[in-house]
Amino acid sequence: MRSMKNFYILCMLMLLSFTGIAQKKNYALSIHGAGGFLLAHRSVMAHLPQQHTGALNFRLSFLGKDGKYWQQLMNQPTYGLDVHFTSLGNKNLLGKGIAGLYFVDVPLSKSLFYPSVYGGAGLAWVEKIYDVQHNPKNNAIGSHLNLAVRLGLNMNYEWEQTHLHFGFHVMHFSNGASKMPNLGVNLPYVQLGVSQFIGDAETEEYATFKALRKDVTHWRILGVYSRKDVYPLLQKVSSVYSLSAIRTKYKSKYWSYDLGVEFIANQAQAKMFPNRVIKQGELLQVGLYTAYVLSFDRLDLFAGLGGYVKNDLNIAGWLYQKVGARYHFNDKWAVQFAIKANFGKADYLEYGINYTFHEK
Incomplete structure (x- = not known):
């Protein structure tokens, strides 16, 4: 439990450090709530889903208005840090999870009501893992520290500096077979959220690294x-x-x-x-x-x-x-x-x- 608290503190420090960087840029603070379930993607995991999952995440987003080529190509996406807190569908065998992800959210059109594609990756901490004596029925994950990958499709509404979001996302936790068992944790869910943009930035044209x-x-x-x-x-x-x-x-x-x-x-x-x-x-x-x-x-x-x-x-x-x-x-x-x-x-x-x- 102490290690999980340390991971939580690390995620929040990362979020605060990004906030300090954002003072001179166009950025947004967001909060999202989500509900879903634990997907038993293998038959041997059928015993694991016991409750619905609930999640809360806080996001710091930068608006891609720096004039870089990839930002122009992708309709000025938002990118930044996402800190995600979630239950895992079985409080006795899996407990809770925390993830810190770097993400990009790419608009698919330029309008007030627009779809976007979300992709993020980072690290996750799972509270309860496989233990041959104390938790032998957890055949999904064998390590506390894992890779986190999150993909999603959003519908967004822009109202001046405020954006409303509705989306379908899937979160995946895995350690890449570095510690067995590693069937992985897959969490599909729907989410609702709101973002408030702060500040403004002028677009500048300059040559990028690529x-x-x-x-x-x-x-x-x-x-x-x-x-x-x-x-x-x-x-x-x-x-x-x-x-x-x-x-x-x-x-x-x-x-x-x-x-x-x-x-x-x-x-x-x-x-x-x-x-x-x-x-x-x-x-x-x-x-x-x-x-x-x-x-x-x-x-x-x-x-x-x-x-x-x-x-x-x-x-x-x-x-x-x-x-x-x-x-x-x-x-x-x-x-x-x-x-x-x-x-x-x-x-x-x-x-x-x-x-x-x-x-x-």
Whole structure:
């Protein structure tokens, strides 16, 4: 419980720090209430949903009026920090959850009554997790700290500086198979909210980070480290290493595509064959990979598909997918975070460092 309170304090400090930054910008303070349920997306989770879920979230939003290319392209979206408090549908086995997310809400039209698409990602804290002695029936989540992803569709009404919101959202908590069990927590819900915009900002035109990269090709190397847990439970968590060579072609100011080859040493595979000695050569996987990349100034969001050309143990099949984000510190260095999955089943989380060594 003390750790959950610490996570709550961290989320509120982040919100307050964003408020300090917002003093000279057009920004909004929002409050939203939501109701929904815990989705038992696997038959073995049918015992978990016991109550309806309720949620309350506080949001600090910036209005995209800085003249950046991606803001103009997306009808001046709002973006910022969302702190989300929710019950999880089973107070005895799951308890409550808190999430802090960075989000973008993109209007689909320019009018007083307009739809928008919401996407957010961050970290979440789950109060009650699997414990072999004290909570063995919680087969959904095995770690307190998790990744949080939230997607939604909103209908909004703009009345001067006040905006009213109605939407359908889905929240997902998962640790990316870093600690089993990891079936995940999915929370569909409807929400109502109100935002009050404060201040005004003049639009300025200037070259963005990605605008300077138009019509160029980059060659990058990517190093990744991860931790992966497998069944049976209570084993030691294994390490995953990978090294990739990637060619990135920027087709415009806001999108590009990646082509790459990656070499993966997934040590967790050996635990799937407890009665056999697995050599490192058998653990090595080689994959070919491509991804679509959408750029927001220094931030890239990407979704990709890969296939193995070497996959000796073939535990999860020959195809895999990735969804993630990459942040550029400068023209050379970037950090990357991604989820690698096999058709909806998490394989592991990727924590990576990119280095660009050639550009033309």
